[in-house]
Amino acid sequence: MEDALITILESFKYPVYRQGSMSNEEKYPETFITFWNNDSPDHAHYNNTNYGTSWDYNIFVYSSDPAKVYELLSNIRTALKAASWVVPSQGMDVNSDEATHTGRTIEVYYLET
């Protein structure tokens, strides 16, 4: 599932990282995307067997251009919805390590059966 998610994120032609994977010395790219898997519980159980997986990720966009943050996150939201992901919100602001960049995140879900 993660490979499919990364493929969608990489289609926007910006660097994609796992949240927290950049080193302290590394400089932020102008605009980039990160992701984090929050949870992946079994969807249900029948006859002591699990049925399906509920994938729960956060997608983050950071940019030195605040307008780009909104635009790119909105485009990612559209692409994920088209690929059957559930994206229930327009997102929220998140902290950036660099004062030059702003960031926002959306939480996205996929039910794999």
Place this chain on the structure above:
Amino acid sequence: MAARKQGISIDFSAFSDLIEQLEKLGANIEDIVADAMEQTAETVEVDTVAAMASANLPAGGKYSQGETMASIVRNAKAQKNGVSVEIDIGFDKTKSGAGGFLITGTPKMRPNYALEKIYGTKKYESTLKKDIDQLLQDEIDERLGS
């Protein structure tokens, strides 16, 4: 109470059967719901403080003191607003240094595992719901004298 990542969401309509039983027994629902919320908030507070122990945090635990530690909501009281009852839990986002970034992480800092278990997983929410369910059931049992 509300949702993932920087908060917890528990919809009390999930307990409508138990609340209906309590209503039939003449209980003050508003007070009982407020009490259940305050006990739940206390659980979240204790777990959040434990998750903020320096050993659980990045950067040598520097966030386990000072403004971030002070932004944890403590001794939360339920607010009755006519038809609804609300309570603040987790981190007070109006205070500087609030710990939301520890939950979401940053590109250079992974989300904090202990806090994420509280604010980022359905399992923790489900545990709180079981606790509330038991609290309401205890209220019913007390009134039935069982």
